[in-house]
Amino acid sequence: MKKLSLFLVLLMLASTMVFASGSRAQADGRTEISLQFGNWWEHKAPGLVEEFERTFPQYRLNVILLPIAGYFDNAAVAILGGTAPDILDIDVTQVSSFASRSLFRDITTLFQGRVNPADFITSAWESSHFNGRMYGFPNRGTGGVMYYNMNIFDRFNEPYPRDDWTPEEFLAIAQRLTIPGEVYGASIAADPSDPMNVFTTFSPFLWAFGADYLSPDNRTVTLNTPAAVRALTFWSELYTRHRVVPEGSVSFTSTRDIAPLFEQDRVAMMIHGLGGIQQFGNNPNVRFGMVQVPGGFSRAGGWTFAVPVSTPENKIPAVVDFLLWYAQPEIQSRHSEIEPSNIAAWAIAPPWNSEMYQAFVVAANNGKTLPAIGGWGEAQRIIITELQNILLGNKTPQQAGDDMVRLITPHL
Secondary structure: OHHHHHHHHHHHHHHHHHHHHHHHHHHHOOEEEEEEEEHHHOOOHHHHHHHHHHHOOOEEEEEEEEOOOOHHHHHHHHHHOOOOOOEEEEEHHHHHHHHHOOOEOOOHHHHOOOOOHHHEOHHHHHHOEEOOEEOOEEEEEEOOEEEEEHHHHHHOOOOOOOOOOOHHHHHHHHHHOOEOOOEEOOOOOOOOOOHHHHHHHHHHHHHHOOOOOEOOOOOOEOOOOHHHHHHHHHHHHHHHOOOOOOOOHHHOOHHHHHHHHHHOOOEOEEEEOOHHHHHHHOOOOOOEEEEOOOOOOOEOEEEEEEOEOOOOHHHHHHHHHHHHHHOOHHHHHHHOOOOEOEHHHHHOOOOOOOHHHHHHHHHHHHOEOOOOOOOHHHHHHHHHHHHHHHHOOOOOHHHHHHHHHHHHHHHO
16 A cells, blocks of 8 residues: 555656646747756756757756655656656666666667767666667766775875786785774675665676676576686675674665765775765865776766656657757766766866876776666665675575576576
8 A cells, every 4th residue: 555655646746747847838839858867966957957958949958856765666657657757867777677668768760870889988878778779878977996095004004006906905905904893994885775886896896706697698697606606705705704894884885884984094995986086085084096996897887868658759859959969078078967978078177087087987988787687676686685695694605696596597
């Protein structure tokens, strides 16, 4: 009953938004298109709207800002109810799940020959596709780097890490920087409430050991291969054996838990996104540097503009105009709240063209992406559950890997 009530409330709210939008569009003769962002776009959205409407006076852009909590579930409910925005900004990891359920419009023919894929960060472009078809137009291309706390490194007279390091070297450094209960050399995130944090901290080690989630054809789960079990063992033993990550990490997220400890000089190294530059840079007590993750393969991805199947046909020309307009490097350089997807945008103006920010272009282009399969949403829940089982001592890495294979296979 609670789920049904929530569905009805969301449906009524979305219907109200659509009705109001339609009324405004009819009043001034302009075509209105609605665009849903996460609420982290709050500061950039007004300028984006102003320039788009100045460039295309025949359109009105209505930006809807929502928090990340429940963002993807609410989007699915709105599309099924016919009340979704005309353009939905969504994490590329969700594209396969939505597209496989026919919730997104196939936009391949709308942009074929009109844009050059090579202009965009590879991971963001490729992850906006599903089964060889385009279901999103990437607006953010991202990868994670390893932040290191210079205060801690200097305290222990430890040389700063280099880009070409290995997982074993990472562990050795973390051990030298750890005093249990006082300071920890490393960090992991394992809280199911923020799945992407988990995959951001686990995936680089899986790939560094030569393993992967699925076979290249996406038909076989490979999380119990010898290489995968070595990766599961290495990652989990940071917590269970070596104790170089904080106690309670099994319920940590990067932003809520690890970043504050990093700022307090209690965590020496953490894998984090570009937001760390601003967060740590605004704290005068924090001195930090960045290197590529051990092994060189960060979890790359991004966000993409998808067109829900509920978007009216008569809105499509306006939607196409907006997506092509925002794809321009000059526009992205001015208006991106987070990492631009167009590579050229990173060379135009601050902050993107600064030396510090360039580390993220490298991480995004050299990174790997999570599997693009329709059942990935369920697969990632299984993986996180089994990772927690290892951390809590309920299963060995081999047992958890075997169970991942058994439980995920029906979803392929």
